[in-house]
Amino acid sequence: MTTPTPFGARLRRAMDTRGPLCVGIDPHAALLADWGLDDNVAGLERFTRTVVDALADRVAVLKPQSAFFERFGSRGVAVLESAVADARDAGALVLMDAKRGDIGSTMAAYAAAYLDPAGPLFSDAVTVSPYLGFGSLRPALEAAERAGSGVFVLALTSNPEGAEVQRATTAGGGTVAQAVLDRIAEENAGADPLGSVGAVVGATLGDTGANLAVNGPLLAPGIGAQGATAADLPKVFGDSARNVVPSISRGVLRAGPSAAALRDAAAAAAEELARALG
């Protein structure tokens, strides 16, 4: 059996060749309406196919938000399965935004869902929540390593409510978020060119005071609809800018339903973000 190329190495290559932009696939009911689509499975299918067809051959990462597919039940999940496969076939890395977190034994089932190459939702990476304890993520970390996939751990989320948990002080005197970041850095120790365990750090946060040197990718949501701009990135990420994967959903999707307009919006965002990240 051949050893798969680790996600971190695949992501670095994609960022170097396509630029670091991640576009989120978030089929909000309001966006379906804006695109002239019905808020049903047929509308979801058309929306998703349009985004994948327009962008999967050019952006480094596509990030479907699982919740928007789950709300349609099994037929919505079937649309998600096709989107993952089609996006990967077209060359994009797929980051499943599912934010799973549970006790270890249940985490193993989530890992089977997203990180087992034989599964219908197998993705290049998945978002997970460490707030049942970082150790509870072990089954996902191990499954990802076996598959050559990645795991993005919520550290400092883009929403204002995150601070009450993430900036709380631990018994050791640091913040909860820093403890998470330190554990991510341990997972990535020695990885070259980039570890496969990422951190989620909102682009909305300004200077967090956190040490973001985790030797892994830093997913930066919050650009566009949540108010952050490319100009905010240097303040948030400082010396870690090279590892930032800036993520935009509505800010690009609002350009649809024209495929050309989606491509133009993604290209304009990519250029602005690349300039800001140096």
Ligand SMILES: O=c1ccn([C@@H]2O[C@H](COP(=O)(O)O)[C@@H](O)[C@H]2O)c(=O)[nH]1
């Ligand atoms: O801290 C986080 C973690 C994840 N997200 C997700 O990213 C997108 C953001 O969508 P926009 O339309 O660009 O605001 C969405 O799927 C969130 O669930 C985040 O925003 N913040």
